[in-house]
Amino acid sequence: MTRARVLIRPKEGILDPQGKAVEQALPALGFEGIEHVRVGRMVELEADDPAQLAALCEKLLANPLIEDYEIESLDGTA
Amino acid sequence: MVWGVVQFPGSCDERDAVHACGLAGEARLIWHEERALGGVDAVVIPGGFSYGDYLRAGAIARFSRAMEAVAEFAAGGGPVLGICNGFQVLCEAGLLPGALLRNENLRFVCRQVDLIADGARQSPFLREIEPGERLSIPVKHGEGRYYAPEEMLDEIEANGQVAFRYAPGQNPNGSLRDVAGVLNEGGNVLGLMPHPEHAVDPLTGSVDGLKLFSAASSALANA
Numbered sequence: 411m412t413r414a415r416v417l418i419r420p421k422e423g424i425l426d427p428q429g430k431a432v433e434q435a436l437p438a439l440g441f442e443g444i445e446h447v448r449v450g451r452m453v454e455l456e457a458d459d460p461a462q463l464a465a466l467c468e469k470l471l472a473n474p475l476i477e478d479y480e481i482e483s484l485d486g487t488a
Numbered sequence: 489m490v491w492g493v494v495q496f497p498g499s500c501d502e503r504d505a506v507h508a509c510g511l512a513g514e515a516r517l518i519w520h521e522e523r524a525l526g527g528v529d530a531v532v533i534p535g536g537f538s539y540g541d542y543l544r545a546g547a548i549a550r551f552s553r554a555m556e557a558v559a560e561f562a563a564g565g566g567p568v569l570g571i572c573n574g575f576q577v578l579c580e581a582g583l584l585p586g587a588l589l590r591n592e593n594l595r596f597v598c599r600q601v602d603l604i605a606d607g608a609r610q611s612p613f614l615r616e617i618e619p620g621e622r623l624s625i626p627v628k629h630g631e632g633r634y635y636a637p638e639e640m641l642d643e644i645e646a647n648g649q650v651a652f653r654y655a656p657g658q659n660p661n662g663s664l665r666d667v668a669g670v671l672n673e674g675g676n677v678l679g680l681m682p683h684p685e686h687a688v689d690p691l692t693g694s695v696d697g698l699k700l701f702s703a704a705s706s707a708l709a710n711a
Contacts, residue, residue, distance in 0.1 A: 424635065425662070427594045451543075470551075473544060473580065476587045476635060 412460040413484035418472045419450030450477075454484075489513035489705045492528035494554050494574075496520045496538035501571065501685060505534040508685035512701035520552040529708050530567040530612075531558055533574030535628075535683060545588060545631045546576030555581060567612045567704050568677045572629055575669070575679030584670055584679045585644055586636035591629070592662025598628040600693065602655035603668050603682060608648030611675035612707035616699045623652075623696035625682040627660050632681040634663035634670070641665055651678055 420426045428449040436444050453471055457463060463481050472479040491509035495502045495517045502517060509515035509532060518525060520538075525531065538549035549555060555577065562568045562583055570578040578584045591597060603625055605617045617623070636644065641664060644650060652669035659666045661681070669680025684697030 424589070425592065425633075427590055427592055427662075431594055470547065471543070473547070473587055475637070476589065 411456045411458060413454070413456050414460060414463060415482045415484055416453040416455070416463070416467060416471055417450060417480045417482065418453070418467075418477050419448055419479075421476055421478050424476055489530070489708050490528045491515040491530050491532060491701075492518045492525050493532045493534055494518045494520060494558065495534070496536070496549050496552060496554075498538045498540050499534050499536035499573070501535035501573075501683065504683075504685045505532045505571065508688045508697065508701050511688055511698060512705040518554055520549070520554045523553045523557055525554075525557050525561055530569070530704050531561060532685075533558070533568065533570040533577050534685070535572030535574060538573055538577060541573075541631075544576075544580065545573060546578075546580040549573075549577045550581035559583060562672070562677050565674060565676050567708070569613060569700065569704070570677070570679035571683055571685060572632070572681055575681055576631065578677060578679045583677050584672055585640055585649070586634055586667075586670060588631050588681070589633040589635050590631050591633055591660070596628070596630040597632075597660040598626070599660065600624055600626050601658045601660055601668075601682060603652040603680075604655050605652055606648070606650040608650075609671055609675045611651065611671050611678055612704045613678045613700045614651060614703060615707050616703040622655060623687075623699070624694040625684055625687045625697050626692075627682045629661070629681055632661040632663065634661075634665075634667040634681070636664065641667075644670060647673065649673065649675075652680055652682070 433447040653666040687697030
């Protein structure tokens with residue numbers, strides 16, 4: 411079993427209203443100087459065969475038209 | 489003419505869809521686990537929150553058994569209408585171009601909007617609607633911002649695949665180029681965020697939505 415973490419984020423250039431809303435809320439909380447906030451998703455999983463993870467991302471976890479993904483191994487083997 | 493309305497766990501507009509289809513033929517529900525469509529003449533993928541909209545709206549529904557059958561049906565030229573969540577499902581399934589993103593202002597919108605039919609391409613659902621015609625149809629969604637890369641938008645516009653746009657000043661969600669509904673290349677698959685099935689009775693203010701159902705019905709009768 412390989413433990414992996416998949417990070418999914420909106421593609422560069424695609425409007426991310428969630429990120430914008432978070433960014434706009436920050437000054438009111440006293441956090442200054444924070445910009446380009448993007449909100450994505452994280453999926454943690456365990457796989458027998460880590461080689462299938464890219465296909466899994468393309469087919470289900472991410473929509474390649476609007477999202478980029480990154481696969482990180484949590485065991486240093488993926 | 490028999491309509492099949494696919495019902496997923498989390499669908500919520502299937503009853504209204506069956507009612508609207510029933511005004512233009514007979515209608516029956518198709519449970520998402522059914523692998524065959526049972527010989528229906530047209531299919532509606534209704535609105536709602538299929539599979540809880542987990543991951544992305546429509547992302548999991550597209551892998552259901554019924555959707556495999558719908559994809560085959562569409563490939564054979566069968567008329568398929570995706571409404572709201574159904575539009576999201578058809579985009580996720582690759583049966584329609586583009587994707588639906590979170591509304592620009594992050595708010596769920598629920599209101600009557602005017603649509604303008606683009607309708608350059610022939611579609612069984614658009615036969616009773618003139619290009620440029622205005623239709624009053626309600627929207628109710630949180631993730632309806634139509635998105636496609638610029639080249640894809642140019643391409644679908646050039647192909648006449650934009651079926652409906654929001655009337656000027658009425659875009660409720662930030663959809664690119666005001667796109668409210670698109671067709672596949674063949675014109676037999678239509679997806680739109682507004683709800684024609686909620687606009688079939690004078691009681692609710694507009695019967696403009698009925699045109700889509702009756703058009704498909706008469707298109708099939710004449711086929």
